[in-house]
Amino acid sequence: MKTTIFLFHPAFAHSRANAALVHNSPVEVRDLYQLYPTELIDVAAEQAALSAADRIVWQFPLYWYSGPGLMKKWLDQVLTAGWAYEGGTALQGKELLIATTMGGKLTDYQATGPQGHTVTEFLLPLTVTGEYVGMQVLPPFIVADTVNITADQLAAAAQRYHQRLLVP
Numbered sequence: 001m002k003t004t005i006f007l008f009h010p011a012f013a014h015s016r017a018n019a020a021l022v023h024n025s026p027v028e029v030r031d032l033y034q035l036y037p038t039e040l041i042d043v044a045a046e047q048a049a050l051s052a053a054d055r056i057v058w059q060f061p062l063y064w065y066s067g068p069g070l071m072k073k074w075l076d077q078v079l080t081a082g083w084a085y086e087g088g089t090a091l092q093g094k095e096l097l098i099a100t101t102m103g104g105k106l107t108d109y110q111a112t113g114p115q116g117h118t119v120t121e122f123l124l125p126l127t128v129t130g131e132y133v134g135m136q137v138l139p140p141f142i143v144a145d146t147v148n149i150t151a152d153q154l155a156a157a158a159q160r161y162h163q164r165l166l167v168p
């Protein structure tokens with residue numbers, strides 16, 4: 001089982017949460033902002049990396065209830081018709097894990113809370129994209145309240161994440 005993390009963080013040098021999650025990662029990490037500093041994506045290389053993986057992880061900090069800009073560009077350019085859908089079956093049967101970090105508290109992300117919606121609802125476009133191209137979407141991995149999370153809590157979250165990454 002090959003697992004590859006596709007990491008989208010525009011300011012990884014200043015990251016605390018995502019940096020902790022990929023520190024000593026037991027699986028390959030593709031840092032997309034580092035690979036494409038001018039955002040010119042090598043579509044063939046990305047499709048090859050996706051094809052080689054059995055479990056695909058999209059990891060990113062939640063930005064405006066969604067992912068950072070390069071992630072959307074990457075989805076638009078890499079998941080092409082004839083390759084991922086419309087007759088294309090390249091991603092069919094692979095697993096998809098959506099892993100996100102967020103400044104807000106999970107208790108705020110409830111129908112009755114100040115955000116009015118759950119994180120799972122905000123992740124729907126990504127979830128349905130994965131389903132649309134035939135992937136089996138796993139329950140998301142979420143690290144919330146990054147503003148207040150302690151170093152110990154972050155280390156524990158990273159440990160849980162690595163266990164999820166390594167599930168056979």
Ligand SMILES: Cc1cc2nc3c(=O)[nH]c(=O)nc-3n(C[C@H](O)[C@H](O)[C@H](O)COP(=O)(O)O)c2cc1C
Nearest residue numbers: 015016017018061062063064065101102103104146
């Ligand atoms: C442009 C921008 C938009 C953000 N939008 C959200 C948001 O919609 N919801 C939320 O809970 N946190 C939001 N945040 C907070 C980030 O999710 C948080 O800082 C990040 O997950 C921390 O991870 P890091 O230490 O790896 O950078 C936003 C941060 C930035 C810079």
